[in-house]
Amino acid sequence: MEIPSKEFIFGNTKVIVRSPLVAMTKEERKKFFKEEWEKGNPVLKEIAEAAHDCLMSEYLRTNESKSKGSNNNTEIVINYLNKTDKQYCDDCLSEKLDIKPRQQINQICNKLKASKIITREKRQCNGCKEDKLLNIIK
Numbered sequence: 001m002e003i004p005s006k007e008f009i010f011g012n013t014k015v016i017v018r019s020p021l022v023a024m025t026k027e028e029r030k031k032f033f034k035e036e037w038e039k040g041n042p043v044l045k046e047i048a049e050a051a052h053d054c055l056m057s058e059y060l061r062t063n064e065s066k067s068k069g070s071n072n073n074t075e076i077v078i079n080y081l082n083k084t085d086k087q088y089c090d091d092c093l094s095e096k097l098d099i100k101p102r103q104q105i106n107q108i109c110n111k112l113k114a115s116k117i118i119t120r121e122k123r124q125c126n127g128c129k130e131d132k133l134l135n136i137i138k
Contacts, residue, residue, distance in 0.1 A: 092125055
């Protein structure tokens, strides 16, 4: 049986994907990835980590010129969320990282969400234990 394939062109590069996934609908692919993620598929986890690292590198590279020094508040927030692997509200991040005013955390996290580095969802905060809008590293 022949494996379905699909071609993509990126600049001068042609990428050919050979996978049953290319023959699936968007909904079928979404279901497939959700099931595999829940099973803990190690290859899928590695792909997600690689994609996250690429997004982080691109975000930090494009924002490098906007900040002086390598330890700006955005990097501090990203590094803290990566290191702790927990979910915190803006208030708790502001306290834990000593970034004041709290609105600065809100602005940083909204930019990180727009860049798809974090998600922001209403859940129970790991810090204050209140139901708030949390910052969750992808």
